[in-house]
Amino acid sequence: MIEINTGISGGKKYHQSGEGEAYRKAQLTHVARDGTERWVLWSGAGPTNVGTRSSERESIDWIEAENEAIRLSAQHDAQDLTAYIELYGEALAGKIRSDFKPLHDVERDEVIETDLVRKPFPAQAHVITAAVKAWNAGITPWITADMGTGKTLMGIAAVHTHAKGRPYRAIAMVPPHLPEKWKREIEGTVDGAEVFIVRRYSDLVFMQKMRSKPVGPEWYVISQSTAKLGNPVIPRVQWGRIAGPSRGTRKYQIVKGVEVGRCVRCHGVQFDGRDTRGNKKLLAREKGEKKLLKCHDCHEPMYQQIAKTDRFPVAKYIAKKMPATFDYFVLDEMHESKGASSQIAKSMSQIHVSCKYSVGLTGTLLGGYAQNVMSLLWRLGGARSMVSHGEIYGNEGEFSKRYGRTETKVATTTIGRREQVKTSSKVKPGIMPTLYGKHLISRCITLELHQLSDHLPPYRETTAEGIAMQPDVLQAYTDICDAVAENIGTLMRHPDRSARSAIARLIYASLYYPDHPYGWGEIGYYETALNGNREWRSVITPPDLATEDARPKEEAFVDYLESEVNRGRQCWAFCEMTGTKDVQERLSSLIRERGLTTAILRSKEVPTTKREAWIAENGAKSDIIISNPTLVKTGLELFAPGKHNFSTIAWYQTGYSVYTLRQASRRSWRIGQTEDCEVKFFAYEDSLQNDVIRLIGQKLQTSQAIEGRASGNGLSSLTDTTDSIEVELAKVLAQRRIASLDLAK
Incomplete structure (x- = not known):
């Protein structure tokens, strides 16, 4: 019940x-001869008159109703975007309809x-029509459709529909394993x-x-790797030995007879870091012949290209020699x-820039960062929009501040009477x-796929539960x-960039040791000292446990597959x-023991x-x-009517990539x-x-929400997402370590 305070002000009740x-607030301002009361209403922090009421009871009812509306609104706002849309969806939709007129209205406009030889489904036909209208309006459309909705068909159909029967020439840039598939799709779609x-x-x-x-529809399919072909680059360092007497300074020494690498332009001696005393170390020949370096003195690139005509970049050739041909x-998988x-x-x-019209296709436009689309906006039709909103090309940091999240840290150090302030930011x-x-x-x-639900079977994702580690694995894992965790805190505060890769290596060991509890050796990382040298820091050497018996997660996984x-x-x-620590062969062996046939797809x-031919065979x-999921994540279909149908997908391990x-x-x-279709994820509990x-x-909800899906986390999933998954896991370890120490005390 809402508490309403009553008082007297200037002789008038309120x-x-x-x-x-x-x-x-409601205050009595006037009482007529017939006894009718006049109450004036206020809302907000200031005395804003919002109306009048004719009786005290109506005034109290108004206050209660207003407060209830505030409470409900706050409750829904705090919960999630879905609840907010459910509450205010109609009002928002009405406002959008009155202020904005879409190029294509699915409910109003015809397709x-x-x-086409293959007729698109109604939902696909609306996407095709919208893309054509976007081109007519001078807009480069991006088709951001769920995996499995037929983006290839829609991209091909949009081009053919926009041409209106006129001969045309189109080029499609696709992932390296998909040119043959695109060729089949085009031939089966466009007569x-x-x-x-x-x-x-x-x-x-x-x-x-x-x-x-x-003279008709002409299509050219080019893979990403072919488009970016280029001449190989090799190091170009001049090697020789010191012929004169030894010489040196307080910073470095050059000794007679020692081999040194020199810049071919300024002939300056090249160095690589410092030794334990802080002296510069000469560049080793082994590194100079492998790495592409620049001169420390004149900054001349110490490498060169080897001309091979068959590797000339195809995209560059199109831009220079064929600017108006297509x-x-x-752009597939944009x-x-x-x-x-x-x-x-x-x-x-x-x-x-060499074509009149372009269209991008993707099922995963965003991966949780605003900067994921900055380059695409500048390069694929969004430059005018970026300029109009004051964006500057290449200014990734400012773009992330405006449309993403950045963390800025200010450190103040006092040395005597001087105060030094250092500011660092990260996305x-x-x-x-x-x-x-x-x-x-x-x-x-x-x-979205649900818009094609009449043409799709049910889809379900589940997680295996109750998989506990065996005592020996649990002890080693702990x-x-x-x-x-003891090292995480130091690494997260370390100014050197190598600390991030060190965290990733340590998290990798913590994450996957239970799946491969042997063969790890000493776990640690290299730390860059103040003198520039890399020093090895040992963290732990976990035990090599038995390999003969199947572990609980392996048994649960194979049981499910069987x-x-x-x-x-x-x-x-x-x-x-x-x-190097491959679990595929072990899983395959356990599966074959059950009398099942298996194959491993290796990169x-x-x-x-x-790969497409391998899957068919x-x-x-x-x-x-x-297989590793990266080998089949784009373009490849895991079913072929009458041949094979991998309708169950089981994740023995997941990486970090959304x-x-x-x-x-x-x-x-x-x-x-x-x-x-069923997808199941396997993991040890409490790990x-x-x-x-x-x-x-959580990251998945973020990317889906900005792509037009109202996720359960709502606006908080857009603006309150925290660090990368590796850093989040590091924080989890640190927090558990603190909790265990508190419990021990």
């Missing part, structure tokens, strides 16, 4: 409640009819289309020389071009909603976590430990261009396939799938593995 913005796969720049020379116009540019200085991003930009995960409102809403066309196969379902298993054995004869988890988990839940799954879930 009622009031609340403070600040929640302040509400543009097409003459009479000619499709060419560009493997080197010479494949385009004939067309550039002929300067012929297209009408359309389709989020892979987000790097500000990556060669893929530069290649994408070169092709984009943290988090996205402000204004990023969507200012830069993305005008170009993003979103489509010791590792305690030892790592039960799925017994149901007539094929399974795909994802593992992160696929390098070193199967190049990206041959091994899918039909395998109950279970094991991009990878989102992409890989949806490889089977796509248009054309007929079986229910960092469980914490990783929780943290990835």
Whole structure:
């Protein structure tokens, strides 16, 4: 019940409640001859007259109603965005409809009819129509659609529909393992289309020389690696021995007969760090012949390119020799071009400026950071929007401050009478909603899988519960976590950038030791001393436990896979430990002991261009396939009607990447799938593995919310996301260490 205070002011009765913005007051100002009362109402911190009431009872009812509205609003605002939308959705929608008119209204506008061989579903047809209208309005559209919604089809159809039957020439830049798939998709979608796969720049020379116009639909498919091809670069350091007498200074010494590396331009002697006494160390030949360095004195690059004509960058050739040859540019998996200085991003930009119309396709536009889209906005059609809002090209820090989250630390040091102030800033995960409102809403066309639910089977994600470590593993794991936690605090305060990689290595050991409790050796990290030298810091040497018996998580994992196969379902298993400490072979052995067939997809054995063919060959004869999720996260489908269908995906281990988890988990839940799709995550209870799954879930809600999905965390998921997952795990370890010490006391 709301407390309402009653008093007398100037001989007039009043009622009031609340403070600040929640302040509400009603005061009696006049009583007529017939006894009718006139009460004046105020709200907020100041005496703002909001109306009158004719009786004391109505005034009290008004105060109670206003306070109840405030309470409900605050409750919903504090909970999540979903509740807020449920409460105020209609009012917000009405305001948006009155202030903004979309280029394409799904409820009002008709779709543009097409003459495609494969007819798109109604939801896809609306996306295609919206993209065409965006081009007509001078906007470069970004199709940000869920994995499995048919982005390839929509990209192809948008181009063909916009051409309106006119001959055209289009180029698609796709991941390295997808050119053949794109060729099939285009040929199966556009009647009479000619499709060419560009493997080197010479494949385009004939067309550039002929300067012929297209006579029908012409498509050129180029992989990301082909687009960014370039001549190899080798070190260029001049080596020789000192012929003259030894000489030196207080900083370094050059001894007669010692081999030194020199700059080919200024002939300055090159150094590499300092020794324990603080003296400069000469550059070692082993490092000088492997690393690409610059001269310490004149800053001349000490490397050179080797000319190989067959490796000339195709994107650069298109920009220089064929600037008006292509009408359309389709960028598949556009989020892979987000790097500000990556060669893929530069290649994408070169092709984009050479074409009249461009469209980007992605299922994971954001990965939790505002800077993920900054480079894309500048390079793929958003430069005008960036300039109009005062953005400066290359100013990543300012962009993150405005649309993301940054942490600024100010350290003050007093030395005698002097006071030194040092300020440091770092970018943290988090996205402000204004990023969507200012830069993305005008170009993003979103489509979610549930909008195609009539054409999709059920999808379910679950987490295995109750998997406990065996006592010997638990004891070793606890010791590792305690030892790592003791070092985490120092590393997180360390000014050297190598501290971040040291944290990652220690967290990796803490995270995955229970899955591979042997063969770790000494765990530690290199620390850079004040004199520039790297010194080894030992943290712990965990025990090598028995390898003969299956551990609880392995048993639970294999039990689940066996039960799925017994149901007539094929399974795909994802593992992160696929390098020096490889768990794939051990899992495969345990699976084969159950009488099941299995295969392992390895990156070193199967190049990206041959993975689709490998899956087609091994899918039909395998109950279970094991791989790292990064090998199949984009473009590849894990089912082929009548051949194979990996409708169950099991995560033995998860990494830190939201991009990878989102992409890989949806490889089977796509248009054309007929079986229910299940995804299951496995982790030891009360371990960092469980914490990783929780943290990835939070990052997932962040990226989905800004892409148009109202997540359970709402606005807090956009603006209150904290550090990277490695740092979050470091904090978890530190907090548990403190709690255990307090408990011991």
